[in-house]
Amino acid sequence: MAGGPLEGVRILDLTSVVVGPLATQILADHGADVIKVESKAGDLVRVMNGKSVTPGMGAKFLHLNRNKRSIVLDLKNPAGHSALMKLVGRADVMIWNNRPRSMARLKLAYDDVRAVNPKLIYCGLFGFGQEGRYRDRPAYDTIIQGAGGMAALHHLVTGEPRFVPMVVADKVVGLIAVQMIAMALYGRTRSGAGCSIQIPMFENLVKFVLEEHMYLRTFEPPLGPAGDPRILDASNRPIPTRDGYICISANTDEQAFAFFDAIGRPELKTDPRFSSVPARFAHVKEYFQVRIDALKSRTTGEWLEAFDRLDVPAMSYNTLDSLLEDAHLKDVGFFELKDHPTEGKTRSMRLPNKWSSGVRREWNPAPKLGQHSVEILREAGYDDAAIDAMIASGATTDGRLL
Known part of the structure; x- marks a missing residue:
């Protein structure tokens, strides 16, 4: 059997x-x-x-x-x-x-x-x-x-x-x-x-698709268009670093504020555009631009070390070929x-x-x-x-x- x-x-x-x-x-x-x-x-x-x-x-x-x-x-x-x-x-x-x-x-x-x-x-x-x-x-x-x-x-x-x-x-x-x-x-x-x-x-x-992208057309009358703007923003993608790319998702206040500390911009924690989840959602383009501008200054490995220390969700970007050599996947067999x-x-x-x-x-x-x-x-x-x-x-x- x-x-x-x-x-x-x-x-x-x-x-x-x-x-x-x-x-x-x-x-x-x-x-x-x-x-x-x-x-x-x-x-x-x-x-x-x-x-x-x-x-x-x-x-x-x-x-x-x-x-x-x-x-x-x-x-x-x-x-x-x-x-x-x-x-x-x-x-x-x-x-x-x-x-x-x-x-x-x-x-x-x-x-x-x-x-x-x-x-x-x-x-x-x-x-x-x-x-x-x-x-x-x-x-x-x-x-x-x-x-x-x-x-x-x-x-x-x-x-x-x-x-x-x-x-x-x-x-x-x-x-x-x-x-x-x-x-x-x-x-x-x-x-x-x-x-x-x-x-x-x-x-x-x-x-x-529509569980997230019906968005404001969920309501009748609609409160706005379909399509979640945070997910659909063109900058919502792996972000270039000095030697490659990194994937990061700092969503909660704790994660976002730790991210601001990691990039040396602690003042953004009190910036009204970024001081709360609703504020960052409303200003998602500016928030994503902060990430792009900051992360190109160091290597992926350097950023991962900093983000791991502060518990900011981040991972290196894998190609199909590098997936086959991923260290974690080797660990788990x-x-x-x-x-x-x-x-x-x-x-x-x-x-x-x-x-x-x-x-x-x-x-x-x-x-x-x-x-x-x-x-x-x-x-x-x-x-x-x-x-x-x-x-x-x-x-x-x-x-x-x-």
Whole structure:
């Protein structure tokens, strides 16, 4: 057994790319038995991430699909569909990220699977809520970033709309899916019943953005424009020092006054523009300019020493490459070199969070396409002759490692 808080929970994962695989990776990391159901072409992210040692094993796929088992099923093939429904009967959770009408065409809508397993938690991730006019539109991360207001934040700061250069919409919604599934599993322990969960990306990202940036349009009539001016100020960024950059956030009076002492400007503590949290908010441009003017005079290391002494929140700025050498991450053993059976040495990231009750004991590398098809079908009650027939008909693929 895997160990961890979700040991014994079986999850059918019909998702691909990032939003669903991130959710199921977290669930798998915490002990769930995640069965990744793939078409014969496999998850798109297998090949949409540049170089790999062997085909179909891109870096992003490796990070998002560890601790899962892969089965290939052609769901348009009657034998493939029948096999999935057998797995549904044994599952606790089924998660998918097609458009709902596609699931209905495949006869995998909630009513279809609930008839087989009324205790199933059926979790759908898709672009838009089904009550609105966008309900049938396809969606990827950048579509949701642009439509959901996230690209507009860059427009307000720089004059040009830009996507955040990571799949942040997918990741936000994937994390929300983990929360929803965990709550549904807990709820089932009390009710004994399964449920359907609909998680629209658009509405979730809009909520994520507007919780801070609805700002003065929260009130009716509005007290002013949307957009938090402190966060949207162009100077709200890593600040140049004599030899690089530093990140600082002195928000409370105690922190701000300590900052003024550190930069040799104690008189600013009584300056009416900076003497309180509301005052600094009202004069955020001037406050940020004080930081810019002061911090260029010393090195990052010198400032960090001063700020540490005065308990001012500050950290050095990391590039992607320097992150891999970060001293704190080395202290906690964050990066681990793992042996993958086909990819050789790979750099993995350990679980960031600690459980006093223990976590998953075993670590399994991301699977090759269909690596566990035969194993999973045997668990579902298929004998070798039936499995061979499914392989011959194209309903599944035997991807076992040689």
